[in-house]
């Protein structure tokens with residue numbers, strides 16, 4: 001097809017860089033290439049920068065460095081290594097926060113760090129933003145198109161002081177569903193909730209405040225007949241991921257997507273195997289992007305999305 005795209009953007013997920021030898025995932029079914037993930041990021045950056053038309057921006061879908069860094073006192077150096085790679089180009093990067101961000105940094109540290117893209121990307125940021133410590137914002141890279149970065153952990157046990165009210169509220173919620181002492185261990189599916197395995201400490205939920213903000217934002221986008229893409233570290237459609245990776249309150253988010261015709265695409269990371277589902281009733285494409293960390297060194301794991309007026313590829 002000869003028609004030029006309106007714009008393009010890059011996507012990359014679960015880089016989980018650490019200056020460590022290769023290891024395995026928790027279930028010992030997949031190898032993790034901690035050190036080489038930086039090289040795969042470099043390959044992605046070179047491809048984006050070398051393309052005839054540079055992407056307008058890149059979406060980094062969370063877990064940019066691995067939690068193991070904190071045990072080796074290497075959180076800052078690992079983050080510097082990854083951010084230097086991004087910085088060595090003029091690409092505008094939008095960082096999403098995943099569980100591994102919180103294994104390395106507190107929410108307060110993240111809010112004032114370079115991983116808070118809303119502090120650095122002023123050009124096309126939209127107001128209003130949700131209040132408090134919620135890390136969510138929207139931007140418009142091209143007339144008629146809107147992108148929303150969501151905070152998949154603003155209800156969670158991660159990045160908070162145990163004594164805080166937010167932590168205690170999230171603890172009560174997860175304990176209602178997860179009977180295990182180790183809250184990272186997923187509960188078994190039940191007749192009333194096939195996907196109850198999502199109630200683990202490595203997942204989280206969207207606060208009502210964030211959902212209300214998103215609802216208002218999408219109503220506005222519906223009125224303007226915009227096309228909206230939403231990104232979050234955690235997937236929200238059970239058919240686009242291993243259900244153990246779903247957001248705690250994925251159904252509340254899905255309900256919103258069903259009432260707002262402006263939404264065309266929901267992208268997430270977290271499930272390193274990736275996944276895809278087209279939700280026919282809402283028309284929304286749910287894409288879970290494969291993780292860099294479990295991609296062998298002789299391969300690549302990034303995407304370049306070409307956006308046309310009536311489709312994307």
Ligand SMILES: Nc1ncnc2c1ncn2[C@@H]1O[C@H](COP(=O)(O)OP(=O)(O)O)[C@@H](O)[C@H]1O
Pocket residue numbers: 025026027063099100182184185186202270
């Ligand atoms: N089935 C499980 N039971 C107990 N702990 C788990 C389980 N799966 C993962 N974990 C723990 O949860 C944390 C996050 O797991 P990890 O596999 O690193 O997540 P991610 O998929 O985000 O890379 C790690 O501390 C890991 O040891």
